[in-house]
Amino acid sequence: MSKGRVLYIDDSEVFLERVRTALGDAGYEVVATTQTVGAARHLAGCDLVLVDYHMPGFDGASVLASLRAAVEKSEQKPSFYLYTSNKAIASDYSILGFDGALQHKGDDRALVPQVDAAMRMRKLRALSAARSAGTGGRG
Amino acid sequence: MPASDAGQRETPAFLSLGVKLAVGVAAVVSLVSVLAFVELTSRERQRSLAQKSVAARMVSDLLAASLVAPLDFGDEEAIEKELLHLASNRDVVGARVFGPTGQPLASLQKAESLTAPTAAGIVTYDDRLEVGQLVRTPTGKHLGALSIVLSLGPENAAFAATRQRIAWLTLLVAAATSTLLLLVTRRLLLRPLSRMARAAARIGQGERGVTVSQPTADELGVLAQAMNAMSASIVTREEELARTTRSRQELLDHMRQAIVVVDTEGRVEEVSSAAARAIFGDVTGQRLVDVLYPGLPADAVEVAAFEEWRRLAGNVDLEAFEELRTLAPSRVAVGDRHLALEFRPLDRDGLVHKMMLLAIDETDRRRLEDDLRKKEEAHVRQLRAMRRLLAGSAAAFVRFVETAGGRLEECRQAFAEGPLTAARVDEIYRIAHTVKGEAMAFELEGVAAEVHAIEDVLEQVRVAPSPLELTAAQAAAFAGALERAENALRDARELMITASPIGAAILDQVTVRRSELDALVALTTDGSAIASVVRRLTARPFGESAGLLAERAEGWAASVGKQVRLTIEGGERPIAGDLAARLPGLLAQLVRNAIVHGIEAPDARRAAGKAPEGTIVVSCDEAGVVEVADDGAGVLDAEPSARPADLLAGRGIGLRAVRSMAMEVGRSLEVHAEPTRGSRFRLVPVSPSIAPPRPARGSGRGAPS
Known part of the structure; x- marks a missing residue:
């Protein structure tokens, strides 16, 4: 059983394959694409979208904007995370419109616990929102 | 008053029981002494006055008797003489004689204030006695009266001295009584109580084995025995508690889990096991998130997710905690260690007020797995x-x-x-x-x-x-x-x-030009000894024809959502060259048929009690019988069908095509199927397994190569 569906957008096919392997081995269903244009068609059912910030001809923010526009009408919106080794950019994730940032640490296996945490955070936020709305949770 | 208010009362200042007893004894003894003093002095006074009264009565009686005649005769001189006799009595301070009508007839010393008494009697004053006496003849004729005043000075002086002695004596008795009472009380009551109080204090300070010696057979003895029993009971219970604590600690220490107790604010309250101390060190008071994710910034997603979970999981009821448990981190890397985490709730009144973290060090296992x-x-x-x-x-x-x-x-x-x-x-x-x-x-x-x-x-x-x-x-x-x-x-x-698909036979292979072999075949005569050798020379190992199936079968199965493991047996066995040329196609057809029609999908296999991965065995036995066996549903696709074209299983040509191909190389196809247990497809030689070489194409003999 899949732990969740992840869309990963990066211009590097090498990274795409490595991330696909790392997350796939960890039990995630991974859709990886270098195509920033048309990536929105992969959004259906996605829990998490990882976006590389620096891509030729695009930047993460513009990709994010197009993706967010595409999911505007969707009932279940995915969480959007930056995936970058640049700490300065990572710290500005909120300004850039992302829900969070995952650190690119060079070791692809280090991505798995971050994706795990992002998935948990997504569910926790949904639960928290439900409680605030008085529709779920106890205590 | 509520218990809490009562508990907040100020503790009264300590006042020794000895002091209280001393004050009480002093008060009682003083009261008794005063009463005794008053009683004694009063009695002494009464006794002194009584004696004085008797004496006064005797004096007045004597004077009255001596005045009968003078008064009867009106001899005033004699009256005065009789009065003067009184002057020698130093106690008499005054006297006066009255006539029958109460007129004063004679007086002695200070007697002017005396009046005639109407009846005999004594009036007592502080300093004197006044004795009144009527004078009568023996026949009862009233002749007059007299009054004598006697001084109480000597009696008062004697009484004062006596009272002083009584006072001193009373005081002495009171002091002695008090002292004796206090000494006895101190010895019999206060000292034992003090010993017990000190013993209780030592017990309270945690000293073990404290006993009190009180051999008396009274309430104090009973109290001491109860206290000794209590002390022994405390020792027993402490030992039991220590054993329990030691057992618990040993249990915790022997557990592989690192156990840490955390409050709802996320701070470590207790590092409960040796494993925890070995993994985390003494992190009491630290935030657990800093312990689990050292060096990560607060906005790191792992840190944020943990803090969000902790915020939601604290102070919820147990049912809600169960829902949240799956959202807690289950694995974390702390330094070089890989830890599996499990959070358990500790509740009070049904609400989670603490959490217990169980962490198992999986580093070695992870390393081994890696x-x-x-x-x-x-x-x-x-x-x-x-x-x-x-x-x-x-x-x-x-x-x-x-x-x-x-x-x-x-x-x-x-x-x-x-x-x-x-x-x-x-x-x-x-x-x-x-x-x-x-x-x-x-x-x-x-x-x-x-x-x-x-x-x-x-x-x-x-x-x-x-x-x-x-x-x-x-x-x-x-x-x-x-x-x-x-x-x-x-x-x-x-x-x-x-x-190698042909196993160890690979080591025994040589490369021979096929044209040379064909030439050799052409020169041999059927049935000759050399023909047999040539037949073996043209033979190929079975595994050579089946070798590529193993990897391809997995891919074919995956394309139709199935899982298959294909094994080859008898790979080194020789098969005739013509069969070797056709066999890859035959085997591929049979294996694909087995995958599509025989092997079930993983879910169906599980439901049937089978492993999700199907098994196909492709083998060649010593007799040269080639077999494809599977452990699938045992359903055959024997004949063409109207099913749509299928790239994998073909267009429904099925076994008929296989049978036709097999016949071309001298093989018949036998099919055995057993529902739910699988199928076997056997290519059985209709002639010897290594068939005599047939004329090569072009030369009219041998197999196409």
């Missing part, structure tokens, strides 16, 4: 490389394995023969270099690396002055590298056999 995974990946990689290698030039590789082994043996012998010369070292170096080059050509990196180590040793030797003298370390390094290179070569040989 090592195994890497080795497995390396093995698979090498196996694939070897298969590619064998597919290209198996004979060349077999020759390399054989010659490289010989060359390494040459190196060993050359190294061992007599003193080393530069020429011999060069010779060994050249041999080794050749082996390394060939090993690299065949992608045998392990062999190449060890031979490279041999070269390193030889490089060191070559720069040494002649005659060459090896150090013990160099000799050992050479011998070690040589042995490892031989082992690596041996491993490569085994891997080659494993990867």
Whole structure:
């Protein structure tokens, strides 16, 4: 059983394959694409979208904007995370419109616990929102 | 009053029971003493006055008797004389005689204030007695009266002295009584109580085995026994508690889990086990998120997710906690350690007020798994490389394995023969270099690396002055590298056999030109001895025809959502050349049919109590019978159907086509199916397993090649 569906957008096919392997081995269903244009068609059912910030001809923010526009009408919106080794950019994730940032640490296996945490955070936020709305949770 | 208010009362200042007793005893004794003093003095006074009254009565009676005659005769002179007799009595301070009508007739000393008494009697004053007496004749005739005043001075002086003695005596008795009472109380009550109080204090301070000696058979003795029993009971309970605590701690310490108790604010309250101390150290008071994610910034997603979970999971009821439990982190890497985490709630009144973290160090297991995974990946990689290698030039590789082994043996012998010369070292170096080059050509990196180590040793030797003298370390390094290179070569040989579809038979293969073989076949006569040898020469190992199925079958199965493991048995057995040429197609058809129609989908297999991965065995037995057996549903696709075209299973041609193909090479197709247990497809020779060579195409004999 899949732990969740992840869309990963990066211009590097090498990274795409490595991330696909790392997350796939960890039990995630991974859709990886270098195509920033048309990536929105992969959004259906996605829990998490990882976006590389620096891509030729695009930047993460513009990709994010197009993706967010595409999911505007969707009932279940995915969480959007930056995936970058640049700490300065990572710290500005909120300004850039992302829900969070995952650190690119060079070791692809280090991505798995971050994706795990992002998935948990997504569910926790949904639960928290439900409680605030008085529709779920106890205590 | 509520208990809490009562508990907040100020503790009264300590006042010793001894002081209280002393005050009480003093008060009681004083009261008793005063009462006794008053009583005694009163009685003394009464006794003194009574004596004085008797004396006064006697004086007045005597005077009255002596005045009867003077008064009867009106002899005032005699009256005065009689009065004067009183003057010698020093107690008489005054006297007066009255006539029958109460008129004063004579007076002595201070008597002017005296009046005639109307009846006999004594009036007592503080300082005197006044005695009134009527004077009558024996016949009762009233002659007059008299009054005498007697001083109480001597009695008062004596009484004062007596009262002082009584006072002193009372005081002495009171003091003695008080002292005695206090001494007795102190000895019998206060001291034992003090001993018990001190003992209770020692027990309260945690001293063990405290006892009180109180041999008396009274309430204090009973109290002391109760106290000793209490002390012994406390010791027993403390020992029991200590044992329980020790057992708990030992239990915790022997558990593999690191146990940490955390409050709802996320701070570590207790590091409860030896494993926890070994993994985390003493982190009491620290935030758990800092312990689990040291060095990560607050906005790191792992930190944020944990804090969000902790915020939601604190102070919820147990049912809500269960829902949240799956959202807690289950694994974390702390430094070099990999930990599996489990959070459990500690509730109070049904609400989570603390959490217990159980962490298991999985570092060794993870490391082992990583090592195994890497080795497995390396093995698979090498196996694939070897298969590619064998597919290209198996004979060349077999020759390399054989010659490289010989060359390494040459190196060993050359190294061992007599003193080393530069020429011999060069010779060994050249041999080794050749082996390394060939090993690299065949992608045998392990062999190449060890031979490279041999070269390193030889490089060191070559720069040494002649005659060459090896150090013990160099000799050992050479011998070690040589042995490892031989082992690596041996491993490569085994891997080659494993990867080879024809198994160990790969080592016994030679490359022969087919045209030459065809020519040889053409020259033989059926039934002759040489024809039999030629037939065997044209035969091919079964595994050669079936070898590629193993990897392809997995892909075919995956394309239809199934899982299959295909094994080949009898790969080294020879099959006739014509059959070998057709067999790959036949086997592929049978295997694909088995995958599509025989093997069930993983869910269906699980439901049927089977492993999700189906098994297909492709074999060749000694009689040359080729069989494809599966453990699927036992359902056959025997005849063409109207089913849409299927790239994998074909267009429904099915077994009829297979049977037709088989007949062309002298085989019949036998089909056995057993529902739910699987199917077997057997290609059985209709003539000897290694059929006589048939005329080659063009020459009219032999199989097409």
